Amino acid sequence: MNGRTPFVAANWKMHKTVAEAEAFAAALLPRVSDAEGVDVAVCPSFLALGAIVDSTRGSRVRVLAQNMHYEASGAFTGEVSPPMLAELGVNGVILGHSERREHFAETDRALELKMPAALAAGLLPVLCVGETEEERERGDTERKLRHQVQEDLSQVDSAQLGDVVIAYEPIWAIGTGLVATAEQAQEAIAFVRALVGDRAPEQAERVRILYGGSVNPDNAAELLALPDVDGALVGGASLEAESFAAIVAAAGRR
Numbered sequence: 001m002n003g004r005t006p007f008v009a010a011n012w013k014m015h016k017t018v019a020e021a022e023a024f025a026a027a028l029l030p031r032v033s034d035a036e037g038v039d040v041a042v043c044p045s046f047l048a049l050g051a052i053v054d055s056t057r058g059s060r061v062r063v064l065a066q067n068m069h070y071e072a073s074g075a076f077t078g079e080v081s082p083p084m085l086a087e088l089g090v091n092g093v094i095l096g097h098s099e100r101r102e103h104f105a106e107t108d109r110a111l112e113l114k115m116p117a118a119l120a121a122g123l124l125p126v127l128c129v130g131e132t133e134e135e136r137e138r139g140d141t142e143r144k145l146r147h148q149v150q151e152d153l154s155q156v157d158s159a160q161l162g163d164v165v166i167a168y169e170p171i172w173a174i175g176t177g178l179v180a181t182a183e184q185a186q187e188a189i190a191f192v193r194a195l196v197g198d199r200a201p202e203q204a205e206r207v208r209i210l211y212g213g214s215v216n217p218d219n220a221a222e223l224l225a226l227p228d229v230d231g232a233l234v235g236g237a238s239l240e241a242e243s244f245a246a247i248v249a250a251a252g253r254r
């Protein structure tokens with residue numbers, strides 16, 4: 001036992017209207033009500049956040065946004081700020097997902113500011129890092145992870161490093177059906193933990209590091225049993241309550 005509570009989060013991306021998100025919550029809550037010892041979260045679109053905060057109130061399910069700006073307010077058309085999320089009762093936020101880095105020019109420089117801004121607003125930040133297929137083939141996986149982890153966490157106080165969640169998501173495994181092998185996932189996640197340990201050894205023992213990339217009910221148990229894997233960030237398999245609940249159950253058995 002390492003003392004870290006497993007964390008399983010559903011990243012719905014640009015799926016589910018408000019009505020669909022509410023129907024999902026109604027189907028999920030009874031299925032995870034006895035998932036003792038697992039932190040469960042759903043990450044709806046901005047538009048569904050308020051409705052899902054309401055429909056999950058009093059349950060074990062936490063609600064996370066999929067992005068935010070680092071400023072509290074300002075002339076940033078189309079953006080949403082940390083206090084706006086906190087006011088709604090949102091518990092946290094995914095930051096630096098590879099789809100935001102790739103399609104919306106999310107930079108490590110912005111993430112440097114977003115990470116402490118989330119913590120200051122009382123939001124749990126889930127920082128996504130990971131290499132492309134090309135980077136893995138070139139032998140650059142560790143270089144990429146080192147760069148992202150060091151830069152994106154550079155403005156987080158060392159004493160607070162254990163309060164963030166990091167999701168190792170190899171880009172070649174996201175939405176592709178290709179899953180990292182147990183060895184690849186364990187090796188990369190242990191490396192990320194060691195990077196945190198370079199700054200604060202005791203925080204490395206606390207920080208939760210998830211695996212993400214084509215996790216499903218069939219492969220979850222093996223991945224979640226790995227010593228350094230503290231949970232999963234789930235895309236495709238989180239869109240159905242039954243398959244997401246099966247992954248949550250696998251985390252509870254680890």
Ligand code: PEP
Binds near residue numbers: 173177213214233235
């Ligand atoms: C994700 O987008 O964070 C993800 C892990 O997606 P999928 O599970 O579909 O690979």
